[in-house]
Amino acid sequence: MPSIQLVMDANERVIGLGDDTAEAARQAVRAEAEADRAEAQADLAATHANTAGNYAETARSLVGGAVYEDTTAGLAATVDGEFFVVANDTEHALYRNDSSSAVFVRDLAPDNYVTPEMFGEVGAGADDNALFTAAVASGKPVRAMGSTYQLNPMEFTSAVDIEFGSQTEIQNLQASGPKKATITVKGGVTGPLVTVSSFDLINAGGTVTALTIGQLSRIINVADASSFAAGDVVRISENDPATTSTRKGTAGAETQDRNYREFATIDSIAGNKITLREFVRWPYTAAKSLKVQKVNFVENPRIVGGKWTGGIGGGGALAFEFCRHGKLCDDIHVEGNSEADRFGGASVTVRDCWEVERGSIYAKWCLFTALTERNQASIFGRIRGKRTQNGGSIQSGDILSNFAEIVQDAPGDDNGDGIGVSNGFRGNTVGSFIMSGANCYGMWLRQGCDDNTFVSFTSINGITLGIQVYGNRNTFSNVHIRGHASGGLLLAGDDNQAHVDIEVQGQAVGLGPSSRGNRVTGRAISTGVGVTSFDLTVSTGVTDSYVDIQSGPRGISYAAGVLPHASNTFFLRGPNPHVVNTLRTDRGYQWSGYVTVTGGAKILEVPERKPDGTWGTNGLYEIQPTAGDAANVYRIRLQLSSTLADVRSEYEVISRQGAFTIRTIHEGAGTYAAFAPKLRAATGTSGPTLEIYRTETGAAPTIVYVEKY
Structure with a gap:
């Protein structure tokens, strides 16, 4: 068979076959595709000119859906000024052909998240706040993996989900004004403060205006329940002013908020009687301006990663207020700009939150390592602090929460405690605390901070006390303090x-x-x-x-x-x-002491109280006879502090009806009988009592043993 050679012209038409109908149709389709491509590139260029444009919704469709494996392939397929998309692991990135050079425009995130770069150029304005505001407003998780973002303090009143790269720097630009965190997520209270008048008891029945520990209640009676509904979350709180009082037994004064408070959920309402889903936890007193108020929590906020920096004008990296559920933050690294320009607040503040978790934090050159206030039933993960200015972990008014691990390296450059515990911190567990080089107390636990457990406490080298405790019923399982x-x-x-x-x-x-x-x-x-x-x-x-x-x-x-x-x-x-x-039983005790009998006689004093219930000097007072028929029985031994033979005596004493009956078991006799201490009835400060006497009137050191049955 003879061969046939087909020759194409510049328009890809076969020479010699003419302009048949099929060829004409193919060329028409090609021309239409080129026109669409040009229009798409023009639209994309126009969108790029608007820095607020959302490229995630339009970029792939505008470039015809093509995705190239690298910029070389993208440049080969486009002409100067056109855009193309390059695959980058699981992400895509938009580039522009600029005179055969690939110019990165921005990331094209998949549909399940956005980036700040999708909403404008980082660093183009005075700060990058608008980019983050738009990204959060999209309602999608935000991934911020750039090298640096500059922010003035931002506040969000709804949930955020932001993840920063581990090496991404977030700079707090605040220089003056009230110090604020770089990012604050904040709910709040709403509606009136309604008076609580009483509680209905479950286990004992009846209604009381003051609860005690052990009384269970889920029903509160209020002045007006019309502002509440079933399902509302509320805060119950005493509202007495903070009190300034002398620290127990010292001249120092403290101002402390000792009010009880807690969050709870309304189950049902009948008239002005509110039934809660949770039991009331604390011994409230209605007389202490007891109120209940609705709370609007931000649910499940999340901020992860980043290296957060700032100076004295800024109030730290993150703050969470009135948030509930979820892990608020994790892997947060915070540093002041320098030793001379430290962050003016705590690295992370968590305040008035319920059932949340705070993850790991590292803080250097901050005012405090971390601050928690009035949180309930929450978990606080490990924190590491170094060279903080006014203290380490500041824990104020938290209840029923767990603090996992705290490591402090030289906290309080100016002053401040390794752990400062105050304002009704109650019912919490602190797992592990390690500190060295404190410029103040290792821990100061103030009045009203009760019923906490500190599992492990280690403090090496500090200028003041390792721990001082003014609260009650706290347990320190393992305390290790040196230097x-x-x-x-x-x-x-x-x-x-x-x-x-x-x-x-x-x-x-x-x-x-x-x-x-x-x-x-x-x-x-x-x-x-x-x-x-x-x-x-x-x-x-x-x-x-x-x-x-x-x-x-x-x-x-x-x-x-x-x-x-x-x-x-x-x-x-x-x-x-x-x-x-002094070994005491239900009716008595065992006690021994060392007394000196001078001038021949001395009133016997034992560890019993005065008639008015107070203790005598050194906790000792003269024995007093019981007034009724029920007898007190004593066994009393006296021994001269000497090697002389038989200088001891022993008696059984019965006290009843206002008098003593003394039965002699043994009295010292023989050569040194005059030196032996003996016992007899006498008259003391409060009436009939007992005294030790000797025939020899010189000063005689005497060992006394008293057993009261």
């Missing part, structure tokens, strides 16, 4: 307990003035030599406390007017041992 100049642990509240390993220059352990019921075990040694350096310091008015420690050579120090025998038990086991041990 603090002013001391280790001070318990100045009531019913706190701590297990310790302390070695410091000042007082290792101190029981504060008028404190009671505190318990300390473990090891506590003072390495100092000054007049305030002791292993254990017991202040005036301490009662009902227990200390059992491995101690050092400094031993124990009692303040003037102290009551060492007022139901206290102290065991110091070391080079300078000391024991105060």
Whole structure:
């Protein structure tokens, strides 16, 4: 068969076949496609000129749907001034052919998120706020992976979901005015503050105006329930003014908000009776201006990543107020601009939130490492702070929450505590705290901060005390303190307990003035030599406390007017041992002491209270006979502190109907009978009592053992 050669002209038509109908149709389609392409490129160019345009909705369709594997392929397929799309892993990017060079225009995010760059050019204006405002307004998650964004403080009142690159810098540009975080997410309270008059009890029945711990209630009676509806979230709160009062037993004063408060959900309403879905948690008193108010929470906000910077004019990186549910933030790195230009606020502030989680934070050159206020039932993840100005982790008024890990390296360059706990911080657990080089207290737990558990506390080298506690019923499971100049642990509240390993220059352990019921075990040694350096310091008015420690050579120090025998038990086991041990039962006690009988007689004093219920000097007072028929029975042993033979006596004493009956079990006799201490009835300050006497009238140190049945 002969071969046939087809020759094409410049318009891709076969020479010699003519302009048949099919060829004409093909050329018409080609011309129409070229016209559409030109129109699409023109539309895209016009959209690009508008920096507020949303390219995600139009870019792919405008360039005809073609996606190229790299810029070389895109340039080959376009002419000068045209746009093309290049694949980049799971993302796409828009480029423009600029004289055969590929110029990046912006990312084209997939449909499930947007980027700030889709809404304008980063750095084109005074700040990048408009880009982030538009991105958040899209309602989609925002991915901000650029190298730097500059923001003036922004506030959002609805949920945001923003993720920054781990190396992306977010600069807070604020230089003056009230200090604000770079980004604040904020709900709030709404409607009137309505008075709560009483509570209906569940377990006991009836209605009360003041709850006590153990009374359960889900029903609150209010003055007017018309502003509420079922499903509303509310805050119940006492509203007494913050009180300024002297710290217990000291001259220092504190101003503290001690009001109880909590969030709850309305289940139903009948008249002015509101039934809640949760039990009321605290012992409220209606007389303390008790109110209930509706709360509008921002639900499930989320901000992740980024390196946040700013100076003294700015109020930190992030703030969350009245938010609920979800993980607020994580992997947040915050630094002031420099040591001389530090951030003027906490790195991250979480305030008035319910059932939220805060993830990990690193903070350097900030006012505080982190700040939490009045949060409920929330989880706060690990934070690391370095060279903060006025303190580390500041925890104020949080309730029923968990604080996981806190590491502080040299907090409080100017001043400030490693952990500052205040304003009714109650019912929380702090998992682990490690600190070194504090310029103030390792922890200061103030009045009204009660019922918390601190699992592990380590503080190395600080200029003041490791921990001082003015709250009540707090537990410190493992306390490790080294090198603090002013001391280790001070318990100045009531019913706190701590297990310790302390070695410091000042007082290792101190029981504060008028404190009671505190318990300390473990090891506590003072390495100092000054007049305030002791292993254990017991202040005036301490009662009902227990200390059992491995101690050092400094031993124990009692303040003037102290009551060492007022139901206290102290065991110091070391080079300078000391024991105060009054073992009490339901009706009595066991006690021993050391007295000096001078001039032949001395009223016997034991660890019993005066008729008015107060304690006597050193917690001791003369025995008083019981007035009724029910008898008190004592076994009393007296021993002269001497090696002389038979200088001891023993008695059984029965007290009833206002008198004593003394039965002699043994009295010292023989050669040194005159030296033996004996017991007899006498008249004391409050009436009939007992006294120790000797025939020999010289001063006689005597050991006394009393057992009251």
